[in-house]
Amino acid sequence: MQIIDKDINPYVDEWEKAKIFPAKKVFKKLGDAGLLGVTKSPEYGGLGLDFSFAAAVAEELGNINCGAIPMAIGVQSDMATPALNTFGSDYLKRNFLAPSIAGDMVACLGVSEPTAGSDVAAIKTRAERKGDDFIINGSKMWITNAFQADWICLLANTGSSSKLHQNKSLIVVPMDTPGIELIQKIDKIGMHSSDTAQINFENVRVPASHVIGEEGSGFMYQMVQFQQERLYGALACLRPLEKTIEETREYCRMRKIFGKSLLDMQTVHFRLAELETEIEALRALCYTATEKYLYNEDVTKLASMCKLKAGRLARECTDSCLQYWGGMGYTSDVLISRFYRDFRLISIGGGADEVMLSIICKYNNSLPK
Numbered sequence: 315m316q317i318i319d320k321d322i323n324p325y326v327d328e329w330e331k332a333k334i335f336p337a338k339k340v341f342k343k344l345g346d347a348g349l350l351g352v353t354k355s356p357e358y359g360g361l362g363l364d365f366s367f368a369a370a371v372a373e374e375l376g377n378i379n380c381g382a383i384p385m386a387i388g389v390q391s392d393m394a395t396p397a398l399n400t401f402g403s404d405y406l407k408r409n410f411l412a413p414s415i416a417g418d419m420v421a422c423l424g425v426s427e428p429t430a431g432s433d434v435a436a437i438k439t440r441a442e443r444k445g446d447d448f449i450i451n452g453s454k455m456w457i458t459n460a461f462q463a464d465w466i467c468l469l470a471n472t473g474s475s476s477k478l479h480q481n482k483s484l485i486v487v488p489m490d491t492p493g494i495e496l497i498q499k500i501d502k503i504g505m506h507s508s509d510t511a512q513i514n515f516e517n518v519r520v521p522a523s524h525v526i527g528e529e530g531s532g533f534m535y536q537m538v539q540f541q542q543e544r545l546y547g548a549l550a551c552l553r554p555l556e557k558t559i560e561e562t563r564e565y566c567r568m569r570k571i572f573g574k575s576l577l578d579m580q581t582v583h584f585r586l587a588e589l590e591t592e593i594e595a596l597r598a599l600c601y602t603a604t605e606k607y608l609y610n611e612d613v614t615k616l617a618s619m620c621k622l623k624a625g626r627l628a629r630e631c632t633d634s635c636l637q638y639w640g641g642m643g644y645t646s647d648v649l650i651s652r653f654y655r656d657f658r659l660i661s662i663g664g665g666a667d668e669v670m671l672s673i674i675c676k677y678n679n680s681l682p683k
């Protein structure tokens with residue numbers, strides 16, 4: 315992809331050092347090329363294509379030489395906007411979806427909180443109805459794109475119902491609304507060029523018309539939105555893992571050890587072949603899930619399998635390959651160590667491996683009630 319080769323990869327090292335990348339500039343380029351709205355309605359500037367095209371884009375974005383920028387792009391295209399596209403009002407779509415597809419606005423997603431990550435139903439952020447407005451109080455944690463975002467797709471409690479899955483709403487909140495405070499830019503072990511922050515909300519007033527779809531359906535919308543997030547996350551892992559193997563193979567071919575090429579050790583070339591096979595198996599799993607998603611089948615279980623396998627394999631692949639680089643693998647100078655740090659997140663973000671396992675077990679009817 316030309317944008318990656320020309321406008322992104324040459325600057326990745328610089329942005330990783332700066333611990334932020336210019337989201338507005340990069341998203342504008344992607345928006346102009348139609349890549350932020352592949353599946354979105356043409357009425358709002360999207361391409362109106364099916365998810366197989368978005369899957370191809372997610373895979374292609376894996377050619378970016380870090381995990382942070384594909385993650386930030388995924389937040390914009392496949393994590394913060396799917397519910398808005400499907401359930402949002404014309405007013406919200408014109409004012410927030412269309413500019414996000416065009417790359418004129420940056421979006422972020424606010425689900426996780428300091429005291430609720432895996433247990434989404436336990437979020438405490440509350441939006442209280444006052445006349446035609448909602449007043450929001452609470453705190454969101456780990457928010458990707460937070461410092462550059464123009465709006466947040468916020469999950470908040472809006473109802474008093476004790477049914478935790480029916481008392482939440484997704485609300486579009488402009489980030490310049492009074493009462494929003496970005497607490498800190500979180501210093502992470504990887505994904506360095508992505509800005510991640512805690513955001514506090516104190517008496518933040520938004521019109522009730524900013525609720526996406528039906529009030530009280532936010533938890534359900536978010537669960538649907540998670541499917542696309544998890545598929546995107548797994549698909550965007552494929553190329554980096556392949557690149558990890560390609561770079562390791564070339565390094566080992568060049569590196570002489572005990573009088574011969576390191577790659578000539580059977581343990582090395584066999585291991586790389588085995589990992590490559592695993593990546594192809596992950597790709598097949600992702601394509602199966604994508605195909606079923608196209609036919610509107612419930613892919614909750616398959617998307618969870620994709621995300622689980624991607625997280626496990628990312629750890630296995632980057633760890634095994636880093637080992638073959640010896641001391642060089644332990645430096646910050648090589649891509650392999652960046653991928654080792656960045657892709658450790660796949661097993662945690664967007665639902666930890668154990669949450670994926672719980673979902674799979676729920677669908678298998680093997681989860682204790």
Ligand SMILES: Cc1cc2nc3c(=O)[nH]c(=O)nc-3n(C[C@H](O)[C@H](O)[C@H](O)COP(=O)(O)OP(=O)(O)OC[C@H]3O[C@@H](n4cnc5c(N)ncnc54)[C@H](O)[C@@H]3O)c2cc1C
Nearest residue numbers: 423424425426430431432456457458662663664665666668
């Ligand atoms: C870099 C980064 C970017 C992120 N971006 C966003 C974002 O943009 N928006 C957003 O809303 N969130 C974001 N997150 C939050 C992410 O989704 C959460 O970190 C994740 O859901 C886990 O929640 P937690 O950190 O609160 O861990 P906890 O919920 O405290 O879980 C801790 C650990 O408990 C274990 N565990 C969980 N459930 C079970 C179980 N059922 N059985 C056994 N063990 C279990 C797992 O090992 C898990 O890692 C981001 C996180 C990071 C680190």
